[in-house]
Amino acid sequence: MRTRADEIKFFAGQPSDLRPDKGSERSMGTVFKLFHFDIATENNFGDTLLFPAVKHMFEAYGAGEAFDIYDSRPLRENVGPALVKYINRTADAVVVGGGGLFLSDTNPNRESGWQWRISLDMLEQLEVxxxxxxxxxxRFYGQPDFEPPFSEHVARTIEKSVFFGLRNHGSIEKVAEYVPDELKSRITYQPCPTTLSKSVLPIDVEQPDAKRIGLQLSTSRRYAGHGVGPDMVIERAGQLLPRLEGAGWDVVFTPFTNPDQRLSARLGEQFKSREMVQVYGDDVLTRGLRDLADVPFLLGCRGHAQMIPFGLGALPFSFDVHPKLGYFLSDIGRPEWRHDPKDPAFAESILATIEDGWENREANRTHIADKQADFLDITLDNLDVIYSELGGDPSTLESRFAPYDAQAWNMARSRFLLEVQRENSIHRQQTFAENARKTEAELKTALRNCRTAADDRQILEATVLREQVSAGTMQREKTRIEEKTKQLEQENRALREQLQQQGSSTASTRLRRVRRNVGRTVDNVMKRGQSDS
Known part of the structure; x- marks a missing residue:
């Protein structure tokens, strides 16, 4: 029976019993209930589009008759026993991703070593x-390697997965280095759903056939591992921008985040009439995509500044500040569209590449459309595998794939906004709890300091008292010594006087004795003289 408490928990995004049955039947197929670990944010255009796009791929497969992502939680939050029990009770499987989750310092933790914060113990307790x-x-260029338990955690994640798909072949090669040989073959290629935007989303805007290029500029302390300082990107962009304009390009800024916008504004101070196309925010899934679709070329620093424009049919060029940029461009057969900003001739070389892209734009656009079709085929084949591994039969589905129409996409946007509100609410609660803990700790510290101050005061008072007592004792001892010294001096004078008196008496006696001896000698001499005569 549904209770009011269940409804409150349901709409608050908390575990409750108000969920559909696992593996429910609809028409011809089995609908599997999926729990999604995601990131709900409106502050990063790439992540904002990514996770609704992942949900869309699952729910559009089989025209909604195969999968139902019924609930989600932030993947960076710690996964505890209550959530694991809830998932085991209500879900047929757990979806993790997408995104660049194999990174150690965006959500540093010792539970997994990567962004999905679930311990090995909780991972083992997942029954789905x-x-x-x-x-x-x-991982960025030069970034320290992952620490334990990363390798063990990734290996166990693969073992518990019916599907383990990475978004580029570079990632497949790198992750394979951390797992035993018998698991390497289970790592599969699954392109990011943002590369399929034009194919699967209700976007009616056609890109203009014009020399119009967007600049997405980022900087990061982590670029230093590649020898790219905090000002190098903006310095190179400042050198490139007038060259682009001189070649007839209409240049606009396309920041994906608030820091991107601040960096663009900093460069824009040198070029007062620079247009800013802000694609991030709470209307990314509608206005953001439409605005970016009006930019047929883009030069950026972020991975999604490649993948999203590519998904809209644009030509993506890149600052080489991260290995993943090369991974993606290699996958689409255009590795030459990436240039190293450390190259002093960066502005000239990237301009030549962009110009070549323009001159051969028709061939390039055909190439991109073919790659998009390949990516969609790969994705649908992977969804067939996932559905089969869970126990479904793809042949029973009346439709293999039915993309969202405008109404469904607006509903997806509404769900996304609710998830953002929920995540923000959770974040505020956690911040409040953390601040409360800090305040409590500060109060305890202050109390200890008060006690310490009181103890110090007592010690000081005792020390002063001892010093006062010691001072009185020393004064008395000094007086006694002075009196004793005077007494000794008096005794010494008396003794010297006595010795002097004794010395005078002795000298008189000796003088009388000498005189007698002298007298005897004189008498004897005189007697000897008389006898000689």
Whole structure:
């Protein structure tokens, strides 16, 4: 029976019993209930589009008759026993991803060593299979390697997965280095769903056939591992921008985040009439995509500044500040569209590449459309595998894939906004709890300091008292010594006087004795003289 408490928990995003049955039947197929570990954010255009796109791929497969993502939680939050029990009770499988989750310092933790914060113990307690979907290996150039238990955790995640799909072949090669040989073959290629936007989303805007290019600029302390300082990207962009304009390009800024916008504004101060196309925010899934679809070329620093424009049919060029940029461009057969900003001739070389892209734009656009079709085929084949592994039969589905129409996409946007509100609410609660803990700790510290101060005061008072007592004792001892010294001096004077008196008496006696001896001698001499005469 549904209770009011269940309804409150349901709409608050908390575990409750108000969930559909696992593996429910609809028409011809089995609908599997999927729990999604995601990131609900409106502050990063790439992540904002990514996770609704992942949900869309699952729910559009089989025209909604195969999968139902009924609930989700932030993947960066710690997974505890209550959530694991809830998932085991209500889900047929767990979806993790997509995104560059194999990164150690965005959500540092010792539970997994990567962004999905679930310990090995909680991972073992999950009784439903995992679906790792379009995840990327995201280490920067020169970044320290992953620490334990990363290798063990990734290996166990693969073992518990019915599907383990990474978003580029570079990630497949890198992750394979951390797992035993028998697991390497289970790592599969699954392109990021953002590369399929034009194929699967209700976007009616056609890109203009014009020399119009967007600049997405980022900087990061982590670029330093590649020798790229905090000002190098903006310095190179400043050198490139007038060259682009001189070649007839209409240049606009396309920041994906608030820091991107601040960096663009900083460069824009040198070029006062620079247009800013802000694609991030709470209307990314509608206005953001439409605005970006109006930019047929883009030069950026972020992975999704490649993948999303590519998914809209644009030509993506890149600053080489992260290995993943090369991984993606290699996958689409255009590795030459990436240039190293450390190259002093960066502006000239990237301009030549962009110009070549323009001159051969028709061939390039055909090439991109073919790659998009390949990516869609790969994705649908992977969804067939996932559905089969969970126990479904793809042949029973009346439709293999039915993309969202405008109404369904607006509903997806509404669900996304609710998830953002929920995640923000959770974040505020956690922040409040953390601040409360800090305040409590500060109060305890203050109390200890008060006690310490009181103890110090007592010690000081005791020390002063001892010093006062010691001072009185020393004064008395000094007086006694002075009196004793005077007494000794008096005794010494008396003794010297006595010795002097004794010395005078002795000298008189000796003088009388000498005189007598002298007298005797004189008498004897005189007697000897008389006898000689």
């Amino acid at each position: 299979p995992l679906i790792v979907f379009a995840v990327g290996y995201n």
